[in-house]
Amino acid sequence: MASSPPPPLLILAVLFAASLIPPSQSQAATCTKQSFNNNKRYTFCNDLPSLNSYLHWDFDEPQSTLSIAFIASPSNPDGWVSWALNPTSSGMAGSQALLAFKQPDGKMAVKTYNITSYAPLKDDSKVWFDVKDSSAESSAGAITLFATLVLPEKGKTVLNHVWQVGPSVTAGVPDRHNFQPANLNSKGSLDLLKGQTTASTAGNSKLKKRNIHGVLNVVSWGIMFPTGIIIARYMKVFPSADPAWFYLHVSCQVSAYAIGVAGWGTGLKLGSESKSITYSVHRNIGITLFVFATLQVFALLLRPKKDHKFRIYWNVYHHGVGYSVAVLGIINVFKGLDILQPDTKWKRAYIIVIALLGGIALLLEAFTWVVVLKRKKADNSTKPYEGYNNGHSRQEPLAP
Incomplete structure (x- = not known):
């Protein structure tokens, strides 16, 4: 005769069977x-x-x-x-x-x-x-x-x-x-x-689109663009990182742009489906971000050589637009979070990520300034000696 199942298994079996019985309306x-x-x-x-x-x-x-x-x-x-x-x-x-x-x-x-x-x-x-x-x-x-x-x-x-x-x-x-x-x-x-x-089911579908829009824009404008700027600003200080820093910077920013365009596209789709809802500030910042980021992509194609006379103007333009994209991107992410109103943990998580990026940037800023100042000091200490040697191969003793 087969033995009965242990009590815990029996209880689970009963509960599972009961769950399959549809409850009445009452x-x-x-x-x-x-x-x-x-x-x-x-x-x-x-x-x-x-x-x-x-x-x-x-x-x-x-x-x-x-x-x-x-x-x-x-x-x-x-x-x-x-x-x-x-x-x-x-x-x-x-x-x-x-x-x-x-x-x-x-x-x-x-x-x-x-x-x-x-x-x-x-x-x-x-x-x-x-x-x-x-x-x-x-x-x-x-x-x-x-x-x-x-x-x-x-x-x-x-x-x-x-x-x-x-x-x-x-x-x-x-x-x-x-x-x-x-x-x-x-x-x-x-x-x-x-x-x-x-x-x-329309609400679930629309909420899913809003969440996708939010994730794409947080990753691109809110995280990857600032990260790309940190790579460019601090890695290029070290000669051994050239040209690796440049390719890392370009890869990060181009990827961020591609993801950002996808996020921008989902925002346009959401706007077309909700013509009665307008978030003017969030929308206008998003348009500005897209325009500035597109200018940055074209700037890559129009980048003069290092010794070109217009390179200094290109640098001012490239840096100014790049920092503007980073600042506007972070602002617009917080605007979007206020609109979407996800669980508080998601907003806190983004604040932590931005705080970490900011902390890393501050540490690297201090470290690279130390490196640059030491390098300048070393260059200044060797310049007179190098200049003297350029005019005199070696110091000859004076004639008696």
């Missing part, structure tokens, strides 16, 4: 356990896939009336929550939003916003649907937004919806929300009759 959904102070019950509810949010709703198809209860927790206690329908697209731009927050007097406010762009909101505005009634309540750090909407397009039962939370409200106007992955992925399609919501 077991999986938190929203089915939620209740409301007014004892209102809704036909459908869904746990939304991001921002720990929940949506309950009833839909009267003949009357094209949608009643909803949206539950979410603001990112800060004084923040806001919002739920929206987008009749024209799947993202935030173009969405018709209901937004709730607690006023300074403690009362709850519900406003409507026609979000035509990603620019800061100014005042509430008329939206695509009619709002028959709306209210909100706050409890245990969460805000519940109630509303009854009359949809203008009868027969349309699958809609794009967007939800969001924000950190604060200033003078009755909601401030900008975060751009973490959960915020960017808070959208999907809503089937009003089947009671289903499907998360949109």
